[in-house]
Each structure stands twice: as structure tokens, then as C-alpha cells.
Amino acid sequence: MQPLADRLRPRTLDEVAGQQHLIGASGVLRKIVESGVIPNMVFYGPPGIGKTTVANIISQVTSRRLYRLNGTTASIGDVKAIVDELDTFLTPDGALLYLDEIQYFNKKQQQTLLSHMENGKLTLIASTTENPYFYIYPAVLSRLTVFEFKPLKKEDVESVVLRAFDTLRGESGESFVLEQGVAGYLAAACAGDVRKAVGAAELAWLTCPPEDGQRRITLAACEAVAQRSSMRYDRDGDSHFDLLSALHKSIRGSDPDAAVHYLARLLLADDLPSVCRRLLAIASEDVGLAWPQAVSIVKSCVDSALQLGMPEARLPLTEAALLLATAPKSNSALMAIERAIADIQAGRIGDVPDHLKDGHYAGAEKLGHAVGYRYPHDFEHHYTPQQYLPDELKGAHYYDYGPNKFEQANKNYWDEIKKKHR
Known part of the structure; x- marks a missing residue:
């Protein structure tokens, strides 16, 4: 007997649960189906939400012969067998291929379909649980319309x-x-x-x-x-990166409740290494100089978590996530390094000024290296003005003090000292 899920499979778009943004009364996919002109498409979304069902319904409105392949088992030979039947009495109006799990097709397999998709003899409806922009080759993807299926309410x-x-x-x-x-x-x-x-x-x-x-x-x-079946998670798939992204953005947005929610989902999936790495990155990227001590505290929490292992590791990691979510924020360090990198990648580099070059070897003085360097600790406030950037970058500006207590205190300190040397 067929599984109950197959016996219950909807036969019309009106019977399909959810996906109203696509197949509702004003949904673009419904309008396409009702027109009877089916373009090349890819359905993207998690498993069990109606991708195959909608593809089956679409196949009923076309006069083209329907072929079905699954990317996990199909070969180039299977694709060529379909191609060989094009322009024969078997496919007088062309063919419709439903390719499930297209992400398992390699580049050569996907490219086998290209020329026939272009001339209209083969219409492809593909489905994938992974992001098509990562797993479908650009030449094929450019000929497909992507429809994202959402998890059902x-x-x-x-x-x-x-x-x-x-x-x-x-x-x-x-x-x-x-x-x-x-x-x-x-x-x-x-x-x-x-x-x-x-x-x-x-x-x-x-x-x-x-x-x-x-x-x-x-x-x-x-x-x-149904135990633990609610954990939709694949360390190599979209859900892995989506959950880490949501954790990061929730902490960056100073929402401790959302941060704990996404942390819990990652910990229930036993993804301890990814959580630790991401929390360490957030400490420098998003809290940064607004509270520099956050890095060392988070590092201590991560070390504790790795030493404890699960389930106890959730305690120091929750402390770290809540500390970062409620801490003042600054991305001034991130912005500074990105500006500097952008200059370097654009070729704005220049030679190190001679007075900054290494002078700890015989002959350095003859080359003019380290000559004229002023040792800041010999001066009041341990500061003396001199050129540090290459000539080509003289006057370049990368770092802006963030609008937080720590960085503004530093700014005021240096403004007072440097204005004496203007």
C-alpha cells in the first residue's frame, strides 16, 4: 500500500496546503499554471512542503510528455535517453522533465539539458532543498525561474x-x-x-x-x-547557515531573546564548534571597541564550553550570547580594516617610509633605513607627530571612533594631546 502521505497528495492547487504567496488567488505561479504556458522553473524550499505535489499538478495541464528523474539516482545516460526521444513521435509537442533534487546533478549532467531548454523542446521543472544560487550552475540557472516554497504554518x-x-x-x-x-x-x-x-x-x-x-x-x-523531528538541520545545507546568520544578526540587533532562541536550536543540533566560532567573531565584529573586554570574556566562555562538552556547555555559551546581545555595539574595527583592505586591493599601497623601516642590521643607516625615526616614549604623553603611512597614502583615513563611551573617551584623550601639535 502507498504511504498515507502519497494517498493524501492534493490533485489541484486549491487542495495544496500553504504556499499562498505562489498559488493563492493572485499568486504568480497559479497564473502561470492557468495560462498553460509552462516555463523552465526550479522550486526551492525544505522537504515536505509541496514542491513535488505542485510539479505533479502542473504536469497535468501540459500536453507534453512527462519524464521524471531524481538527482540522487539519475545519470547522464538517463538524461540522454530523454533527449534522444525529442523530435520523435513520442514527444510531438516536446517533453516536460521533472527533476527532483537537482542539487545532486553535477555540472556536466546539468549542462546536458542546456541546448534543449534553449530551443524550447524540453521544459524543466526542477526542485531542490538547497539554495539554487549555490548548487545550480549559472548557465542553467539563468534559464530557470526560481520559486521559493516556504515552511508551512x-x-x-x-x-x-x-x-x-x-x-x-x-x-x-x-x-x-x-x-x-x-x-x-x-x-x-x-x-x-x-x-x-x-x-x-x-x-x-x-x-x-x-x-x-x-x-x-x-x-x-x-x-x-515524532521525537526531535522538528529539528530541520544540515551542517552542509542552508539551515546551518541560516541559523548561524539569525544568531549573529539577533546579537548584533541587541535582541537577547532571539539570540537565545537561535542558540538553543544550534545546540540541540549538537553544533558546538560553529556556535563557538560565531560567538568569538561577534565579540570583535559587532561589540568590538565599544567594550574590548568582551573578547576575553567570550573566549573564556568558549573554552569552558569546549572543556565541559554538552549538555553543560550550553550554560557558558548562553552567558556569552546574552553578554554580547546586551553589550554596547561598535563595528569601527571592522569598518577600518575593510577600508584599508579596499585601498590595498585597489593598488594603493606605497613603500614603507624609510624612517619606519628596520634598522637593526649593519648597513641600514647607509640605506637611510630607520634614520630620523622619533621614539614616541621619549616625548610628553608618549606621542610625537611623524608620518607613518606611505607617501602615496599620506592623509588616508580608515578609523572613525564609534559613538560609545569607551571609544569617545579615547577620542577625547587624543584630541586634547594632538591639538597641541597642530
Whole structure:
């Protein structure tokens, strides 16, 4: 028997849960489907949210012969077999290829499709769980329209879960009763993945045997079959970088609650190294000179976490995340180094001034190296003006003091000293 998720698969766009930004009444994808003119497309989004279902529905409105391939198993031979049937009586109106998991196709496999996509004889509908801008080669991607499918809302998945139980009742002839919170739990635990939620509902049905012709679907049974399924995470995939990005931006935005949320998701995925590295980067990139001590404190928290291991590591890491989120912010160091790097990459380098060059060797004085250098510690306030930048960059400005207490105190200190030498 087919899995319940396949038996419940929608047959029209109106039956598809969610994705209203694409297939709602004013959705661009709905309008394309209704026009009957299907362009080359790629559907991008996490698993179990309707990409394959929508592709199946689209295939029904075209007169072209439908072929299906999966990037995990297909070869160039499979692609060539389809190409060989173009311009034959088998495909008088051309072919429609649905290629699932296109990210597993290598460059040569993807390029095999190119010329036939260009002349219109082959229409490609691809799907991928990974960012197409990273995994599809530019020449192929430029001929595809990208549609992003979003994770479903809890209420959308909950309605499908209830329909799954109704279907099981109809197929078995047995009545059922759901313990309070069952549908909501399955919808939330499966994090917007309809296929996973329906599969969990079917397993819960099977693990709750009927009593007097009625099945009582308990919350405990659902927790057993859906455990940790809400963790959509792949250390090599989009979710890895999206969660790290969200953690970083939440801390940069001084939102401690969001910072702890994303930290918890990363820690539950056992991604300790990535968290430690990112927190260390944030300390210098976003707190920076507004509170220089943050770097050493975060380093201590990271060292403690790595020594403790999970689950205790979550405590010092949470301290570090909250400290950074609530600390004053400055990106003055980041901006300074980026400006300097930009000058260097543009060729604005210049020779080191002779008086700054190394003079600790015989013959340096004859070359004029270190001659005329003034040792700042010999002067009042340990400062004396002299040229440090190369001649070509004389007067270049990279660092702006940030508008925070620490940097402004430094600015006032040096302004008072330097104005005496103007």
C-alpha cells in the first residue's frame, strides 16, 4: 500500500496546503499554471512542503510528455535517453522533465539539458532543498525561474493531520478519538513538513491499537513517533547557515531573546564548534571597541564550553550570547580594516617610509633605513607627530571612533594631546 502521505497528495492547487504567496488567488505561479504556458522553473524550499505535489499538478495541464528523474539516482545516460526521444513521435509537442533534487546533478549532467531548454523542446521543472544560487550552475540557472516554497504554518499542517486521521478512519472503518493537543503537537513537532507530519500521524495510529472498535490516539504516542523531528538541520545545507546568520544578526540587533532562541536550536543540533566560532567573531565584529573586554570574556566562555562538552556547555555559551546581545555595539574595527583592505586591493599601497623601516642590521643607516625615526616614549604623553603611512597614502583615513563611551573617551584623550601639535 502507498504511504498515507502519497494517498493524501492534493490533485489541484486549491487542495495544496500553504504556499499562498505562489498559488493563492493572485499568486504568480497559479497564473502561470492557468495560462498553460509552462516555463523552465526550479522550486526551492525544505522537504515536505509541496514542491513535488505542485510539479505533479502542473504536469497535468501540459500536453507534453512527462519524464521524471531524481538527482540522487539519475545519470547522464538517463538524461540522454530523454533527449534522444525529442523530435520523435513520442514527444510531438516536446517533453516536460521533472527533476527532483537537482542539487545532486553535477555540472556536466546539468549542462546536458542546456541546448534543449534553449530551443524550447524540453521544459524543466526542477526542485531542490538547497539554495539554487549555490548548487545550480549559472548557465542553467539563468534559464530557470526560481520559486521559493516556504515552511508551512502550524495551522496549515494541523488541518492536514486531521485529514490524515479522517482518511485512516475511512479506510479502516474504525472510529478514533484524539487526546487533546495531538494534532497541534504533530504539526509543531514536524516543523512545517507535511509529509513528516502525516507519516507521524500514521505511525501514531498504528501504535494505538483499537479498543472496542475505537482507537485512542494519545499525546504520548505522538511524542514517541515524532521525537526531535522538528529539528530541520544540515551542517552542509542552508539551515546551518541560516541559523548561524539569525544568531549573529539577533546579537548584533541587541535582541537577547532571539539570540537565545537561535542558540538553543544550534545546540540541540549538537553544533558546538560553529556556535563557538560565531560567538568569538561577534565579540570583535559587532561589540568590538565599544567594550574590548568582551573578547576575553567570550573566549573564556568558549573554552569552558569546549572543556565541559554538552549538555553543560550550553550554560557558558548562553552567558556569552546574552553578554554580547546586551553589550554596547561598535563595528569601527571592522569598518577600518575593510577600508584599508579596499585601498590595498585597489593598488594603493606605497613603500614603507624609510624612517619606519628596520634598522637593526649593519648597513641600514647607509640605506637611510630607520634614520630620523622619533621614539614616541621619549616625548610628553608618549606621542610625537611623524608620518607613518606611505607617501602615496599620506592623509588616508580608515578609523572613525564609534559613538560609545569607551571609544569617545579615547577620542577625547587624543584630541586634547594632538591639538597641541597642530
